[in-house]
Amino acid sequence: MNDFWSAASGLMVLFGSIISLFSAFGLIRLPDVYLRSHAATKSATLGVLFILTGAFLYFAAVQGQFSIKLLLGIVFVFLTGPVAGHLNARAAYRTGVGMWDRSVRDDLKAALKKEREEAESKRTELIRRSEAD
Amino acid sequence: MMNPMLEISLALLSLAAAGCMYRLLKGPSISDRIAALDTIGILLLSMIAVLGMLEGTSAYFDIILVIGIVTFIGTTAFARYIERGAVMEDE
Numbered sequence: 001m002n003d004f005w006s007a008a009s010g011l012m013v014l015f016g017s018i019i020s021l022f023s024a025f026g027l028i029r030l031p032d033v034y035l036r037s038h039a040a041t042k043s044a045t046l047g048v049l050f051i052l053t054g055a056f057l058y059f060a061a062v063q064g065q066f067s068i069k070l071l072l073g074i075v076f077v078f079l080t081g082p083v084a085g086h087l088n089a090r091a092a093y094r095t096g097v098g099m100w101d102r103s104v105r106d107d108l109k110a111a112l113k114k115e116r117e118e119a120e121s122k123r124t125e126l127i128r129r130s131e132a133d
Numbered sequence: 134m135m136n137p138m139l140e141i142s143l144a145l146l147s148l149a150a151a152g153c154m155y156r157l158l159k160g161p162s163i164s165d166r167i168a169a170l171d172t173i174g175i176l177l178l179s180m181i182a183v184l185g186m187l188e189g190t191s192a193y194f195d196i197i198l199v200i201g202i203v204t205f206i207g208t209t210a211f212a213r214y215i216e217r218g219a220v221m222e223d224e
Contacts, residue, residue, distance in 0.1 A: 003134065007134055009186070010134065010135040010138035013138065013139060013142050013183055014141060014142045014145075016142070016179065017141075017142035017143075017145040017149070017179070017183075018142075018145060020146055020176055021146075021152075023149065023172065024148070024149035024150070024152035024153050024176075027152060027153055027172060028152050028156055033162055033165055033168070036156070036168055037164070037168045040168040040169070040171065040172045044172050044175050044176070047179065051142075051183065052182055054186075055182040055185065055186050059186075059191060063189065063191075065191060067191060069194040069197070070194055070197070072198060073178075073194070073197045073198050073201055076198065076205075077175065080201070081175065083205075084205055084209065085168070085171075087209055087212040088164055088168055088171070088208060088211075088212050089164070091164060091215050092164035094216050095164075095215055
């Protein structure tokens with residue numbers, strides 16, 4: 001039984017590290033920031049989840065210690081990985097990092113332009129009102 | 134049976150970290166470098182988990198948590214910095 005569980009957790013760790021390798025491959029090969037952060041965020045998080053779950057299984061089934069810290073680490077990485085990727089991509093778009101020249105669709109451009117125009121008109125309105133006072 | 138698998142996965146993980154290092158050094162924009170740094174932190178975390186399994190000790194679990202938190206805070210701070218020009222805004 002112990003052999004089975006250690007082999008299963010070893011396989012999970014191996015699978016997770018292969019996924020992490022794919023994610024690094026995507027990080028090198030993909031053409032722009034947004035596609036790269038897609039590779040860096042999703043598949044790296046999946047790989048790390050596999051590895052930590054394998055470690056959790058190994059310590060729970062083979063060594064007989066149920067580790068809350070490892071579970072906490074799994075939950076934390078699962079929550080924060082996508083959030084960090086989103087923040088990074090948002091900062092990249094708002095500082096004007098260009099998209100790949102073969103990208104076909106950009107819905108955020110119009111929305112961001114509208115938001116900037118509204119902010120601008122509100123600001124001029126405020127300035128006008130304060131000058132009138 | 135398990136130890137060779139763990140050693141192979143350590144080698145694969147360090148290969149992945151080397152790939153991220155390439156993007157960290159070359160990356161055209163700052164956001165590329167931040168994404169690469171984030172991925173390197175996450176790979177480091179999983180390497181430490183594999184190392185703990187190899188040595189059969191649970192002493193490394195604290196390090197996993199701390200590296201996870203530090204990586205997230207670092208990415209958030211860098212993203213805020215390049216978006217607004219400051220990490221903390223006083224208002």
